[in-house]
Every structure is written in structure tokens, then in C-alpha cells.
Amino acid sequence: QAAQKSGYKHFMLKEIFEQPQVIRDCLAGRVDERKQTLDIPELKTMDVPKRLSIVACGTSYHAGLWAKYIIESWARIPVQVEIASEFRYRSLVLDKDDLVLAISQSGETADTLAGMRIVREKGVPVLGLCNVVGSSVARESDAVIYTQAGPEISVASTKAMCSQLVLLTLLAYYWGEKKGTLRQEVRDTILPGLLALPKQLKEELPMIRKKAKKLAREYAWAKSFFYLGRGINFPLALEGALKLKEISYIHAEGYASGEMKHGPIALIEPDFPTFALALDDFLLPKVKSNLKEVQARGGRIIALTHKGANIQEEDTWVIPRVRGPLGSFFVLPALQLFAYEMAVYLGKDVDQPRNLAKSVTVE
Ligand code: G6P
Numbered sequence: 001q002a003a004q005k006s007g008y009k010h011f012m013l014k015e016i017f018e019q020p021q022v023i024r025d026c027l028a029g030r031v032d033e034r035k036q037t038l039d040i041p042e043l044k045t046m047d048v049p050k051r052l053s054i055v056a057c058g059t060s061y062h063a064g065l066w067a068k069y070i071i072e073s074w075a076r077i078p079v080q081v082e083i084a085s086e087f088r089y090r091s092l093v094l095d096k097d098d099l100v101l102a103i104s105q106s107g108e109t110a111d112t113l114a115g116m117r118i119v120r121e122k123g124v125p126v127l128g129l130c131n132v133v134g135s136s137v138a139r140e141s142d143a144v145i146y147t148q149a150g151p152e153i154s155v156a157s158t159k160a161m162c163s164q165l166v167l168l169t170l171l172a173y174y175w176g177e178k179k180g181t182l183r184q185e186v187r188d189t190i191l192p193g194l195l196a197l198p199k200q201l202k203e204e205l206p207m208i209r210k211k212a213k214k215l216a217r218e219y220a221w222a223k224s225f226f227y228l229g230r231g232i233n234f235p236l237a238l239e240g241a242l243k244l245k246e247i248s249y250i251h252a253e254g255y256a257s258g259e260m261k262h263g264p265i266a267l268i269e270p271d272f273p274t275f276a277l278a279l280d281d282f283l284l285p286k287v288k289s290n291l292k293e294v295q296a297r298g299g300r301i302i303a304l305t306h307k308g309a310n311i312q313e314e315d316t317w318v319i320p321r322v323r324g325p326l327g328s329f330f331v332l333p334a335l336q337l338f339a340y341e342m343a344v345y346l347g348k349d350v351d352q353p354r355n356l357a358k359s360v361t362v363e
Contacts, residue, residue, distance in 0.1 A: 012247070013340060037191075051097070104135075106131070107137035120140070155351065189326075212340070223271070274291075276290075306321040
């Protein structure tokens, strides 16, 4: 096992640090660097869907929620994102022109598979996005896109989500291009931005880890955490909270920051810290005003932000200023490494957290 960890203390840490290579592998053969064009051969036989339902569980569900923002914005396809265990028992309203996208790292999650089978019985096509070649999701989908993240050993999913976000970005771009709805700004920035990511992220990861370690020491006393974000950062807030729960056993809630005022703010007090995703996008002024509310109640804040965003929280954590959805590729490892360093500091079993399984093959 020590050899498999390539010198890293845990598989989770190794897998977080593999993310630059994962991005590179996901782009290989799909994005032509010279011509700056995109091809997804797996989609050749599929029309652009009129409506999309994304079905998944856990971290894969968060990837689906994230994708909704860009698929709707770039390809103008209405997207519903569904927790598979709910989806499978609902009275589904689906149409033959719809597409169901099943996202699963393992390709064996029972609820996701059950959802897919119901859909296919209704004659609605299923596109699988999964990591394990030849898995049930891969075999039972009408078409499958592999995420090419390599084997993920740590129970808490990290690099698989990174690979899902890359492929979902490509999917949104591909459909947008086919429909002619891509904005020029997206055309100009996304493919070159993706190609530049592996190098940038590789350089940044050690710095991100250093800051995560420092903050973990300062916040390991916390019994509860809020994770707040808006827009595309909201699903990442959910993922940050999930990572912290899974491996450090600290209670954490991810919330859309604008929703705090409808209840959760009642919980804020000095020993209930907030991890805020305060990145420099069009929603930043709104996030800032949400954070003022937290501060006014004495809540401590870690604010993950960009240089120049003018955030004046106690603990600001500046990550590279990559705007738009590609910024998420820096937010995600910051959240992962913060949870990792908290769990290590608290002496938890990072790779094998209690009560959790890597793949949930029963209902
Ligand atoms: C389990 C794992 C999670 C994972 C979820 C969905 O709960 O512990 O890390 O996100 O299953 O798994 P899947 O393989 O379908 O992506």
C-alpha cells in the first residue's frame, strides 16, 4: 500500500494532487490544442437534448448541480438535477426528446442504476458519465463517456469530481456549439483556459495545502461549520460541507448564502464558523452583504476569495484569479484540502471513514 500511495501519507492526498494530471487526461483526444476545437465522439449518435435530467448520488450529485449552471447558460437546455434515491420513486414526467445523464464514479451505485433502468424502460435515452470501465452504468447506458480519473481508492471522492467537472464543461460547450448558443466570451476563454489549467493547478496545489493546514489548526475546535456560496459556488459549498462531514465528522451544512436569512442565520454565534466562497464574480456584492450578517452576529469567517475582491474577513484565503466556471478547479481542491487537513489534525482515519463505503451497491 505504501508503494501505491507514491510517498503520500494517504490515498486522499495523493488523489487530490493527481488532479492536474486528471484534467490533462480528460482533455486528451477531446480538445485539439492546435486548432482549439472540441470533439466528443461518444455523442456522435445523440441529438442535442431538449431537456436534461441529471441523476446521481453524493459527490457526483454535486457535480451535476454544478453543471446545471453552465449547461443552461451555454447550451440553453433546461436541466433538472435529481438525487437518484428520490428520482427513482417519483412519478416521472419524461419525454422521448429528453436525455437522462447518469453520473457515477463507480458505475455501481444502486439508486443511480435503478433510476437509469426506469428511464430506459420508458424509452428515454441515458448517457452515462462514469469512471470505471465496464461498470453497470457504463454497460446499461445508451452511450457512455468515461471520466478517465484512474482508480480512486479513498472513500471520500476527490479527483473523480474534478474529472466530472471537466467532462461536464466539455459537454456544456459541445451542446452550446451545436445549438449555436455559445457566447463569444465563452468561445474565447474556455478551451484555452482548460488547456492551461493542469500547469497552473500543479503550481498552486502546494500553496493551497499550506494554507489549508494552517487554517485547519486554527479551526479544529469547531463542532459545526457553515459552507456558503452562491451561483456556481453553491454546489461547491455543498461539496465542501460533505467532505468535512465525511472524514472529520464535524457537523457541516452547505447553504446557498442568500438563503441564510430564512432560518440558518439563527444558529450563528462565535463558535459556529462559516467557510464562505467569496470569489470575484457578479454575485460577489451579494455574498459580501450575506457575510456582513454573519459578522454582525459574531460568527468567524474563512473567506475563500480572489486578489482584489476586497474581502476583509478575519481569515481570507486567496486563490488564483480564474474567473467563470474554471475558477472552480481551484475552489474544489481548497475545500478538499481543508477537510483533509482537519481530519489529519484530529487524528481521523482519512481513507476509510467510519460508516461509509466507496460504492453503495445496496439501496
Ligand atoms: C458513496 C461514496 C461517495 C460517492 C457516492 C456516489 O457514498 O462514499 O464518495 O460520491 O457514493 O458514488 P458514485 O460511484 O455513484 O459516484
